[in-house]
Amino acid sequence: MSNAAYLLIPMESEGEFHAPGIGEFLGLPALFFADTPFEINRIILVRLLAIALMLFLFWFALRKPTRVPGRNQSIAELALGFVQVQIADQILGKDLGRRYLPLLAGLFFGILAMNITGVVPFMNISGTSIIAMPLVLGLVAYVVFIYAGIKALGPGKFFKNSLFPAGVPWPIYILLAPIEFINIFIVRPLSLALRLLLNMMVGHLLLVLCFSATNFFFFTAGGWVGLFGVGTLAFGFIFTFVEFAVYILQAYIFTLLTAVYVQQAVAEEH
Amino acid sequence: MPELVLAAEAESNPFLPAIYDITWSLVVLLVVMVFFVRFAIPRFRQILDDRAEAIEGNIAKADDAQRKAEAALEQYTAQLAEARVEAGQIREQARADGQRILAELREQATAEANRVTATAKAQIEAERQAAVLSLRSEVGSLAIDLASGVIGESLNDDARASAMVERFLADIEATENTAPSAGKN
Numbered sequence: 001m002s003n004a005a006y007l008l009i010p011m012e013s014e015g016e017f018h019a020p021g022i023g024e025f026l027g028l029p030a031l032f033f034a035d036t037p038f039e040i041n042r043i044i045l046v047r048l049l050a051i052a053l054m055l056f057l058f059w060f061a062l063r064k065p066t067r068v069p070g071r072n073q074s075i076a077e078l079a080l081g082f083v084q085v086q087i088a089d090q091i092l093g094k095d096l097g098r099r100y101l102p103l104l105a106g107l108f109f110g111i112l113a114m115n116i117t118g119v120v121p122f123m124n125i126s127g128t129s130i131i132a133m134p135l136v137l138g139l140v141a142y143v144v145f146i147y148a149g150i151k152a153l154g155p156g157k158f159f160k161n162s163l164f165p166a167g168v169p170w171p172i173y174i175l176l177a178p179i180e181f182i183n184i185f186i187v188r189p190l191s192l193a194l195r196l197l198l199n200m201m202v203g204h205l206l207l208v209l210c211f212s213a214t215n216f217f218f219f220t221a222g223g224w225v226g227l228f229g230v231g232t233l234a235f236g237f238i239f240t241f242v243e244f245a246v247y248i249l250q251a252y253i254f255t256l257l258t259a260v261y262v263q264q265a266v267a268e269e270h
Numbered sequence: 271m272p273e274l275v276l277a278a279e280a281e282s283n284p285f286l287p288a289i290y291d292i293t294w295s296l297v298v299l300l301v302v303m304v305f306f307v308r309f310a311i312p313r314f315r316q317i318l319d320d321r322a323e324a325i326e327g328n329i330a331k332a333d334d335a336q337r338k339a340e341a342a343l344e345q346y347t348a349q350l351a352e353a354r355v356e357a358g359q360i361r362e363q364a365r366a367d368g369q370r371i372l373a374e375l376r377e378q379a380t381a382e383a384n385r386v387t388a389t390a391k392a393q394i395e396a397e398r399q400a401a402v403l404s405l406r407s408e409v410g411s412l413a414i415d416l417a418s419g420v421i422g423e424s425l426n427d428d429a430r431a432s433a434m435v436e437r438f439l440a441d442i443e444a445t446e447n448t449a450p451s452a453g454k455n
Binding site: 054130 | 285287290291292294295301302305309310311314316318320
């Protein structure tokens with residue numbers, strides 16, 4: 001075990017401040033179905049609850065649609081309209097945007113719901129803050145943009161367009177093709193997954209750090225040192241808002257990049 | 271104990287997904303995608319289409335109503351013009367009829383007047399004839415009376431003769447004067 005990993009292991013000793021670590025995300029005790037492929041721990045439970053709530057809200061708002069929308073329906077329409085206008089139509093245009101809107105909306109609201117639990121009291125952790133979820137989502141984006149490219153251009157043209165972009169003298173391709181290959185077919189899905197995962201993990205660690213430090217200063221340290229707790233509490237407060245923005249932003253970026261990758265894949269020329 | 275080490279590695283490496291994590295990620299993904307593909311987005315589009323349709327429908331309906339109103343207005347205007355023409359014709363007809371009736375009446379009146387005049391003239395003529403006849407017979411008898419008177423008296427006495435003529439004329443005048451009054455009565 002490296003020193004860095006050692007630092008991330010939570011310390012158990014009483015009376016000392018212990019920084020939050022990787023234990024926030026890994027090795028959590030199982031709540032249901034322990035040691036099966038369906039084991040549910042705290043984060044999985046939060047993930048499932050977040051998704052269930054999000055689906056319920058959409059179902060509730062859209063269950064009896066009316067021509068003149070009520071308040072709930074208006075909000076649902078506004079939310080879906082945001083993905084439709086700002087992501088699908090703007091990046092992909094009307095026709096492609098129409099085809100990929102369900103996927104993009106599912107990505108956006110799924111990620112948003114799982115992210116937002118990071119600042120929801122009693123949940124306090126994002127459903128996307130362990131690796132499989134971002135990885136699966138990245139994989140979806142990966143499969144979708146390759147599928148879109150092959151469907152629009154045929155496999156030959158798609159790979160040729162991707163690996164040998166037009167307007168470059170041919171010797172450059174010796175260098176460019178491998179770079180493009182790594183970029184498009186390896187880095188893209190991984191970067192989507194890791195960007196999301198790390199933002200969620202780091203955000204959570206920051207919040208836990210602020211609040212556990214506050215807790216430490218107020219109740220454990222005592223004396224004049226306890227005044228530092230005011231500062232850490234304020235930071236925690238501010239970072240809660242920052243994280244809220246980050247959660248929305250990450251959902252938006254993930255969806256937007258997926259749309260951009262699809263758009264690049266189906267484009268005749270780069 | 272290599273297994274334990276491996277387990278510890280997996281437990282502490284945030285980039286190695288656990289099996290259950292993958293399971294629940296796939297479940298979540300599937301549910302979310304099915305929901306958005308089968309329910310949320312179709313419903314969303316249905317709402318928008320329905321609204322667009324309703325708006326277009328209302329516009330079409332309004333257009334239709336406008337067209338109908340214009341047609342009705344045109345019809346009424348035409349009917350009004352027709353009615354005006356008809357009224358004018360009726361008025362003309364009435365005027366013509368009036369004039370005709372007036373002329374007829376005037377004609378009738380003239381004819382009646384002529385008839386009355388003619389009757390009166392005929393009557394006057396008849397009375398005049400009757401008067402002439404009676405006068406003639408009376409004048410005859412008077413002449414005979416006068417002649418007999420003249421013969422009875424001396425025809426030498428100029429004074430007497432002239433007095434007798436005077437008396438005779440006075441008699442006639444007297445008869446003339448009494449006769450009309452007697453005729454009047």
